[in-house]
Amino acid sequence: MNLQWLIGYFENGLDKQITYFDLFFRDTPDNGGYAIMAGLQQVIDYIENLKFDDDDIAYLSGLNKFSDKFLDYLKNFKFSGDIWAIPEGTPVFPNEPLMVVRAPVIEAQILETMLLLTINHQSLIATKTSRIVGAADGRAVLEFGARRAHGVDAAVFGARAAIISGAVGTSCTRAAELFNVPALGTMAHSWIQTFPSEYDAFLAYAKIYPNDATFLVDTYNVLESGIPNTIKVFEKTGIKPKGVRLDSGDLAYLSKKAREMLDNAGLTDCKIVASNALDENLIKSLIAQGARIDSFGVGENLITSQSDPVFGGVYKLSAIEQNGTIVPKIKISENPGKLTLPSFKKVYRLYDNDTNKALADVITLYDEEIPLDNYTIFDPEAPWKKKTLTNYTACCLLVDVYKNGKMVYNSISVHEISKYREQELNTIWDEVKRIDFPTKYYVDLSQKLWDLRDKMLNGG
Numbered sequence: 001m002n003l004q005w006l007i008g009y010f011e012n013g014l015d016k017q018i019t020y021f022d023l024f025f026r027d028t029p030d031n032g033g034y035a036i037m038a039g040l041q042q043v044i045d046y047i048e049n050l051k052f053d054d055d056d057i058a059y060l061s062g063l064n065k066f067s068d069k070f071l072d073y074l075k076n077f078k079f080s081g082d083i084w085a086i087p088e089g090t091p092v093f094p095n096e097p098l099m100v101v102r103a104p105v106i107e108a109q110i111l112e113t114m115l116l117l118t119i120n121h122q123s124l125i126a127t128k129t130s131r132i133v134g135a136a137d138g139r140a141v142l143e144f145g146a147r148r149a150h151g152v153d154a155a156v157f158g159a160r161a162a163i164i165s166g167a168v169g170t171s172c173t174r175a176a177e178l179f180n181v182p183a184l185g186t187m188a189h190s191w192i193q194t195f196p197s198e199y200d201a202f203l204a205y206a207k208i209y210p211n212d213a214t215f216l217v218d219t220y221n222v223l224e225s226g227i228p229n230t231i232k233v234f235e236k237t238g239i240k241p242k243g244v245r246l247d248s249g250d251l252a253y254l255s256k257k258a259r260e261m262l263d264n265a266g267l268t269d270c271k272i273v274a275s276n277a278l279d280e281n282l283i284k285s286l287i288a289q290g291a292r293i294d295s296f297g298v299g300e301n302l303i304t305s306q307s308d309p310v311f312g313g314v315y316k317l318s319a320i321e322q323n324g325t326i327v328p329k330i331k332i333s334e335n336p337g338k339l340t341l342p343s344f345k346k347v348y349r350l351y352d353n354d355t356n357k358a359l360a361d362v363i364t365l366y367d368e369e370i371p372l373d374n375y376t377i378f379d380p381e382a383p384w385k386k387k388t389l390t391n392y393t394a395c396c397l398l399v400d401v402y403k404n405g406k407m408v409y410n411s412i413s414v415h416e417i418s419k420y421r422e423q424e425l426n427t428i429w430d431e432v433k434r435i436d437f438p439t440k441y442y443v444d445l446s447q448k449l450w451d452l453r454d455k456m457l458n459g460g
Contacts, residue, residue, distance in 0.1 A: 033438025039122030089421030140295035145303025259292035370394035
């Protein structure tokens with residue numbers, strides 16, 4: 001964060017001005033139908049440890065840009081505000097607040113950069129992984145991207161986000177340790193090349209891991225060398241390989257032939273793992289071709305979300321408080337897509353009681369409650385399109401995270417978040433979740449919020 005412009009608030013006596021900021025995103029990556037919220041726990045960890053120590057103050061003082069009073073303010077800095085957030089693992093949609101921060105303006109803006117980079121990054125990777133896991137159609141997805149990640153934190157927390165969205169393990173041992181998830185991987189090509197022959201390499205590996213040996217079979221030739229040597233190790237030792245990994249070539253063809261050879265040798269339980277620049281589209285294509293692949297190791301296209309590497313979350317002022325009254329604020333732009341929603345808000349998800357499927361989300365003003373019996377929703381872009389709902393349950397998505405500077409959120413493990421994500425994703429219609437041309441999920445505005453925005457747009 002750049003503190004230089006924040007001193008202006010302080011020097012103008014605005015350091016105690018209570019503000020409301022919304023963190024939201026405008027477009028779903030890859031033109032998808034939904035995104036997955038992730039990164040909240042790291043936001044909490046940041047806030048819990050946020051302070052300016054003596055070295056920080058000395059550095060800032062040496063810049064000769066900050067008054068002694070402002071430096072004293074930073075020396076005693078502690079977050080004192082309120083935060084609401086949508087829980088990690090929740091399917092989320094454009095323009096609805098993922099987080100709402102109510103705090104003195106300097107505090108709220110000191111948080112801005114860290115909140116954005118954390119939620120943007122993990123939500124991006126969680127969303128990409130969810131698409132990949134969906135394409136795998138029940139086959140395991142392994143996160144293999146550490147070596148292509150944009151730095152250590154991107155590898156570790158990208159792996160965390162992948163686990164949230166259904167990856168069964170990671171090649172990043174540090175992430176596996178931190179989040180208590182399986183560390184998965186296979187031998188390297190260099191392991192095989194170091195030995196006199198591929199067979200010798202496989203044999204040595206099988207002796208070290210007699211119950212957990214997965215052989216990398218494409219170092220020389222999959223069908224003429226790799227698979228035959230896998231079978232030879234079994235025939236000579238009786239050690240059954242857990243799996244073989246294909247990392248190059250025509251994965252559909254090779255997996256079919258490898259499956260046939262393994263089955264004929266009695267290795268029907270030997271799994272086939274595929275890797276090599278996979279993404280949701282290639283996985284979907286492989287399955288459509290009848291590939292005999294049991295699990296997918298996905299690396300660079302997952303950990304960087306290469307096809308659409310920016311989540312695009314923003315952090316915008318929505319209101320201030322004056323004498324205890326909430327005063328709405330709105331940002332108007334030449335670009336209609338950058339129009340913001342004013343005031344302090346809540347987000348409701350409406351579930352059909354018969355199907356347990358989500359019908360729509362509704363953004364309301366903070367003091368509104370969704371009625372229990374019937375409720376009319378409308379498309380905010382075409383307000384004449386209306387639908388009256390009955391027999392539904394309305395759940396408020398934003399939950400308390402901080403109250404008066406104290407963390408009140410019930411943190412849970414990535415395993416529990418992943419189970420919650422699976423549960424909530426099951427409430428979203430398949431048509432919304434499909435990879436290509438998904439059906440639009442509606443995020444509507446309450447009538448009061450729509451009227452307020454309309455009034456402010458027209459100078460009221």
